[in-house]
């Protein structure tokens with residue numbers, strides 16, 4: 001039985017019209033886009049679930065912040081407002097605004113990594129993986145085994161495999177590990193949460209071997225909600241307390257504010273200890289790449305909206321409604337027997353395309369094939385989180401085989417309602433009924449890194 005949809009804890013006072021193309025029009029549009037959904041126009045998508053990044057709806061308080069923005073080059077009021085919010089929420093001394101999450105990675109990772117070194121994570125997000133490779137270092141994923149079994153219900157499937165982590169450190173040598181990163185929630189594993197206990201254990205390992213510990217914090221608020229819901233020790237703790245404790249275990253964080261910060265553009269880099277030498281280097285890197293360290297690639301108005309959004313994103317009622325949306329979609333899929341990552345994660349529903357399309361091998365990109373069918377079926381845009389996204393081995397050029405083949409339906413914050421999600425579920429059900437007819441794809445052109453954004457594909461006849 002589909003669960004009850006949790007009503008929106010807000011009302012709507014500004015709207016944007018969306019249109020539906022005909023099936024024939026959609027088939028032409030996706031062909032013209034070389035079967036790459038990143039090359040579709042936004043206006044040609046009826047329900048756009050490509051990403052929850054920067055696609056949220058800002059509140060009236062955030063828009064008021066936009067008007068208040070102080071555009072002084074150095075030392076703007078809006079910077080100090082953002083600094084105060086960041087210090088208050090994360091408990092870190094140094095908060096660096098940057099223009100988005102990958103900018104934080106670009107500024108920070110070359111300070112920790114170089115050729116011959118390794119970075120280990122529960123799972124790297126694609127831009128983080130790319131920035132590790134750009135420093136000359138190599139990324140290693142170290143997620144628990146449950147993450148790779150989409151149908152296996154277990155809490156905290158995003159956790160680091162800490163036993164494997166310690167074995168890896170011993171194998172490579174602690175001095176070769178430049179940084180250990182816990183991604184919360186674990187985006188690439190389906191937005192799966194990481195438990196506080198797991199973070200504590202990873203932190204203890206980092207301390208033992210004197211390795212810097214970083215949190216990739218894009219969805220820290222959603223992760224904290226899961227900790228409260230599923231980790232008994234935190235049942236009576238507030239979001240604020242859980243967030244403070246989470247960050248207390250790390251030395252630094254990178255954060256894409258386009259997710260739980262509910263802004264359309266922005267990011268943060270945090271360092272616990274302001275006196276750390278790292279802060280001096282971050283400021284220098286930031287001035288080179290992002291702009292002066294009191295704005296870091298953001299307009300004053302953007303910093304003001306983020307200072308407000310940080311608080312709205314950690315509101316427990318908001319998070320209950322948001323996670324409830326994923327649970328609602330998941331319950332409808334469960335009724336229809338459509339395999340997906342369960343329990344459902346924080347920011348989207350990850351459909352197990354390998355289970356729906358077992359006749360398409362990984363190097364013909366089953367998840368990408370499902371993504372294309374959903375666009376043709378109902379104008380829904382989502383994306384591949386599988387072998388197509390993973391790309392090639394940087395040393396051999398060979399296609400890598402992903403641990404999973406997910407079609408990710410990411411849900412923008414405060415944008416769509418229950419009726420939209422019913423259309424999504426109905427479309428998936430319709431596609432699954434004709435799964436056998438769906439064919440794989442081949443790549444006809446690809447760039448060397450982050451290829452899924454730009455590559456061209458064609459169907460295999």
Ligand SMILES: *Cc1c(COP(=O)(O)O)cnc(C)c1O
Nearest residue numbers: 100101102125127187218256258
């Ligand atoms: C989105 C994201 C990033 C990159 O942030 P951008 O704002 O897109 O540059 C890094 N890590 C994780 C886990 C993310 O979800």
